[in-house]
Amino acid sequence: MKNHSNEPLKRKAYERKLRGLHEELVKLQEWAKHAGGKVCIVFEGRDGAGKGGVIKAITERVSPRVFRVVALPPPTERERSQMYVQRYLPHLPAAGEIVIFDRSWYNRAGVERVMGFCTEDQAKGFLQVVPGVEKAIVDSGTILLKYWLEVGQEEQTRRMQERISDLRKIWKLSPMDLKSYSRWHDYSRARDEMFRASDTAWAPW
Template identity: 60%
Template sequence: MKRKAYEKELSKLQVQLCDLQEWVKKEKLRVIVLFEGRDAAGKGGTIKAITEKVSPRVFKVVALPAPSDREKTQMFMQRYMQHFPAGGEIVIFDRSWYNRAGVEYVMGFCAADEHTRFLSLCPQIEKYVVDGGIILIKLWLEVGMDEQERRFRARIDDPVRQWKLSPMDIESYRRWYDYSRARDLMLKSTSSKHAPWHIVRSDDKRRARLNCIAHLLKSIPFKHLSPDEVRLPKRSSKGRYDDQASLRAMTFVAERY
């Protein structure tokens, strides 16, 4: 998709996201959006496109690191639940509890019985979440083998993107088919009527971002709220002083540009 057409459509969708934001605040809605997918599938870029023009107080992004020693002894879902939304919040998980069905299972970080138990209990837990009034949206971004390799190689050659390429990413590249089998088992076991999976093809990053935002907007019924009229008041001259003089006494950053 050409950049000009993408940016034009993205701008329209971002206006709607701002409308959605005001509706979520007014109605005290609670929303969880999960982004899962293969490494280099475009999750980060999609989340950035969603959150670029909205308030971080409403659209909260959660990207948890590897569990600490203490968290490893907790109930598996516990460290995610503490980030669940309150009224008027949309929480976006950049990877989620589905780590257990993906990287933890493939890389041997959890036992086989823990993996089986997770797949069995997860739909029940999500039903409890949905029945409690939370809107749960689950998105899987699927990138092709050749495109993933192209993106990995681009990261290797770009010094400002090398941080995106971790040893775990390299291993996921090697274990493509192991991840494919884990993905299929996860989708089959945890896609339910109350919390279905929605798959987004992401070989074309721009189209994937637009499709994700459009699906998000479709999944949460909302109305446009007319904003209150805002007028700037007159500045008060009470206590007036030469504020620029006080600044001149400070040390400024050297202006190089």
């Protein structure tokens, strides 16, 4: 997993960097469209880390005919009876598509495990099988990119308080966010174990 400096860029350097990244994003889009490429991008991270903002910054600069965002609701009773990753599979990209998962099958290794929505055996079982599932995705010709967005504990607190006090942002806050906020260290342990199990040569973080 790669780490990058969090030093802020100066305005002109930021604009140059942003323009270059935008151009690369459009190149990826055009490649997928004309070559029939398939790209799956997974965004995971702590609450308040900025997943939604990053996804918005990407999708507002590209074609909705190529890019598609998947943010699944909690599973139904029927879905709970299926193989865990089964409900995610129909959303994987076809030729010419780039799919962004705003949270993904890694819910099982994170929020479900920490908040008690699955058993420890289920979480550990998921971590055992997920490398094989992702190998099958990659072997099918899909480019799989996985990103974890981190935020420090103090900054997460500030962002949570901002969401509570700002009516324009209150929609970003759920009761689950407030419950999970108090379990920082549990999430850290779950994150680290997830990385150890799923940071593979074919699907690195």
